[in-house]
Amino acid sequence: MYKILFIDEEKETLDDFEEFVEKFPSRVELVPLTALPLASKEEMIEYIIKLAPDALVVDFRLNEMKNDIKYNIPYNGVDLVEEYQSIRNHFPCFVLTALDDEAVNQSEDVNIVYIKNILYKKEDENAKAKFLDRVLGQIEHYKSRIEDAKKELDELVNLRKTGNADIDIENRIIELDDFLEKSIDAKNSIPSEYKSLSNSNRLDSILNKVDELLRKIDKDAKYI
Numbered sequence: 001m002y003k004i005l006f007i008d009e010e011k012e013t014l015d016d017f018e019e020f021v022e023k024f025p026s027r028v029e030l031v032p033l034t035a036l037p038l039a040s041k042e043e044m045i046e047y048i049i050k051l052a053p054d055a056l057v058v059d060f061r062l063n064e065m066k067n068d069i070k071y072n073i074p075y076n077g078v079d080l081v082e083e084y085q086s087i088r089n090h091f092p093c094f095v096l097t098a099l100d101d102e103a104v105n106q107s108e109d110v111n112i113v114y115i116k117n118i119l120y121k122k123e124d125e126n127a128k129a130k131f132l133d134r135v136l137g138q139i140e141h142y143k144s145r146i147e148d149a150k151k152e153l154d155e156l157v158n159l160r161k162t163g164n165a166d167i168d169i170e171n172r173i174i175e176l177d178d179f180l181e182k183s184i185d186a187k188n189s190i191p192s193e194y195k196s197l198s199n200s201n202r203l204d205s206i207l208n209k210v211d212e213l214l215r216k217i218d219k220d221a222k223y224i
Contacts, residue, residue: 001029002139005053011068020119024132037062041075054139060097089182092138149176150210184209
């Protein structure tokens with residue numbers, strides 16, 4: 001089971017997304033979570049972290065309709081996604097919009113932008129991958145990259161403890177350390193140029209945090 005969080009300023013659209021996900025024939029159970037945008041981007045980020053979804057989908061224009069919210073939203077979907085990915089590097093994020101050109105122009109990654117009418121129109125049967133297939137693929141790719149990096153880092157740290165690590169291994173340890181640290185909290189990560197030799201205690205701490213992150217993902221990932 002994987003949880004997909006969708007954020008939109010209209011409750012009706014949130015309901016449509018839930019129905020869209022629930023009707024999708026997936027090999028893994030996908031659970032839709034929905035939320036109205038909060039008044040500040042910081043509050044919204046904290047709320048997303050608290051919910052701990054496996055993927056994030058956001059409407060581009062969050063301040064357009066005021067039927068269900070009565071306050072101003074000073075950020076759009078691209079702003080929110082980029083802020084969240086600045087904390088969790090490479091986290092699976094997507095933006096839905098009726099205005100694809102505008103969203104694409106604002107996003108650093110054009111591949112995360114999708115037309116919102118997929119919620120209402122049948123997707124092309126000839127398409128190689130439907131939207132939720134792509135979401136699922138990104139979730140599994142994200143998880144796999146973290147698992148593979150952690151496994152390799154574990155092996156190299158153990159090798160270093162035997163005294164058999166050369167400079168190439170040390171550099172690879174720093175590279176993996178950097179990747180995993182930014183997967184947990186990129187904003188507070190130590191710049192890689194300052195990691196000339198990664199501290200063993202700090203590495204153990206990072207590996208423990210990665211274990212917690214993977215356990216959280218695995219808790220949701222039950223195949224049906």
